[in-house]
Amino acid sequence: MSRHVGVIRFPGTNCEFDTIDAINELGGEAKVLWHGDSDPGDVDAIVIPGGFAHGDYLRCGAIARFSPIMDAVSTFARNGGPVLGICNGFQVLTEAGLLPGALQKNAGLKFLCRMEQIQFASTANVVGLGASVGDLLNIPINHFEGNYVCAKETLKQLEAENRIVFRYTDNPNGSIGDIAGISNKRGNVVGMMPHPERATSMLLGSNDGTSLLQSLLSTGRAPST
């Protein structure tokens, strides 16, 4: 099994190599996709990793959505390709309109970098393969703008359509509904604030992120050769 994963690098991205290492450890073949390219090449899944794309100028993710690669990401997602946005990548996906809502400053106005416990609220998505609703995971967060917010109707819709992927068990940032991650309706696009690539070895304090990345690899599209 060879799963080709494109990991996007914007100016200011800083988690692309952690993500690539984590995916390669699982037998995938990950490579960097430059934000200025409009063709992602032959990939089975795309990850938008964490960092500070375009310096987070204006708003987190607001400039990144204009990068040429994002048109390709939209097309890839529309065709059912698995897309995972982690942290800043989640912010980019909301600004690009691939996921609803927005991420604003943490309620406590503190940058939070620590292990958090999250719980699977839905497994009908590309990171949920092999997991059960209610499963608890320890995965670190590392953000200042992780406070998820959306309109009340959107929240109802997310709940009704089983699109809340993770909830914090002890809400660290004020997110509405304790939301740590959501998906699109089809489940092939997931955005989450915690960093699964940083929870892939007990040396890092947890390997609970491994199963999420493994799921992404396993649900990846077959190579279109």
Next chain:
Amino acid sequence: MRFEVKIEVLPREGIANPEGSTIERTLPALGFETAGDVRVGKIIRLQVEADSADAARAIVEDMCDRFLSNPVIEDAIVEVLTT
């Protein structure tokens, strides 16, 4: 004509504004007991070429809807300053 435009981007009513509430909680320490509804946002100033002040406003409001503000969490108030 060229118009100078000021755009205030503020968190929407009902959206928590932790910066504003922190300032609001701090003001009484200096004796300002009567301040309330403190909201912190940002100001963007730009110049735009347009046929009239109304046209300039329309162009900038379109910029705000599509880019300069995020309607999920922010309101944009557009003010055309000079003609």
